[in-house]
Amino acid sequence: AQKVTQAQTEISVVEKEDVTLDCVYETRDTTYYLFWYKQPPSGELVFLIRRNSFDEQNEISGRYSWNFQKSTSSFNFTITASQVVDSAVYFCALKHYRSSNTGKLIFGQGTTLQVKP
């Protein structure tokens, strides 16, 4: 089965704290793609990152970093020195190889991050 689990429903931190959002996925395919999207209070879905299953390099973009571990089927997202503007719902998503000709994304339940001033 293809599935994405974001076990943390809600996280609350104080500004400037680091925070890690967990994502665990299940797929039978050896080729797949992983994504993170941000949904701010305004409601739109904003693309953050895409990762291919054959590229296990971690990535850093400013205060954001992603840790992809195939051995544990995890694709965790860390925000360093969080800011109030980071408050949003964050979704992890999976596209498995057999959906590579249909584009279907499977989303996790989302993690609501609240950053308090």
Next chain:
Amino acid sequence: EPEVTQTPSHQVTQMGQEVILRCVPISNHLYFYWYRQILGQKVEFLVSFYNNEISEKSEIFDDQFSVERPDGSNFTLKIRSTKLEDSAMYFCASSENYSTREAFFGQGTRLTVV
């Protein structure tokens, strides 16, 4: 920066009425999607569309739903006879291809069925 545009942002309709949700995908994208998010829940795939054909649809996408690309710029989702449980945020998305490229989402249309 190019973006996916959805109209209206909010639609209220009576149960049993037909609604059409409209989307203008990013202009050089050829692959289109609709997703749904019931309030407080995860985002669910409805349908993907390419070359005037549905590529995949979920079990949610029953005979009450249809999609169309009526011209070179619009992509629509029609619900023929709305039910209360159709109330949700509907997201349109587009991408350059199905496999390696990410989908970009519109801001959503909140559909409320009363």
